[in-house]
Amino acid sequence: ALPAQAACYADYKAKRDNPLRLHYGVMELPDPACGSTSAAEQEARARLAGAGWELLNVVGIFGADGLEQRRESAGDFFLRY
Numbered sequence: 001a002l003p004a005q006a007a008c009y010a011d012y013k014a015k016r017d018n019p020l021r022l023h024y025g026v027m028e029l030p031d032p033a034c035g036s037t038s039a040a041e042q043e044a045r046a047r048l049a050g051a052g053w054e055l056l057n058v059v060g061i062f063g064a065d066g067l068e069q070r071r072e073s074a075g076d077f078f079l080r081y
Contacts, residue, residue: 007064008034011074012044014053023053025077026070034061047081 008029015022033043037058045055071078 008061009063009067010040010044010061011059011070012048013056013059014044014048015056016053022056023077024059024073025081026067026074026079027081028079029061037061044081051081 008031009026010029010033011024011026013022013024027044027047029040029043033039037060040058040061041055044058048055
C-alpha cells in the first residue's frame with residue numbers, strides 16, 4: 001500500500017478589470033506546488049488566468065485542517081479552481 005498523501009491548499013486573492021472585481025478563494029494544489037509560496041503562485045496564476053482572473057497574491061498554504069475555517073469567506077470560490 002502507498003502512504004496517504006496529505007492534501008495541500010492555498011488561499012489567494014484575485015481580480016478582474018473592466019469593471020473591477022475582486023475575489024478571495026481557496027484551491028487545492030498538486031504536490032509539487034505545496035513546497036513554496038512561489039510554486040503555489042505559479043499554479044494559481046495559471047489556473048486563474050484560464051478563467052480570466054489575475055492572481056494578486058497567495059495568502060498562505062495550509063493542510064486540510066484549515067479548510068472549514070476558510071469555507072465561508074471563500075464562498076463561491078471555495079475549491080472552484
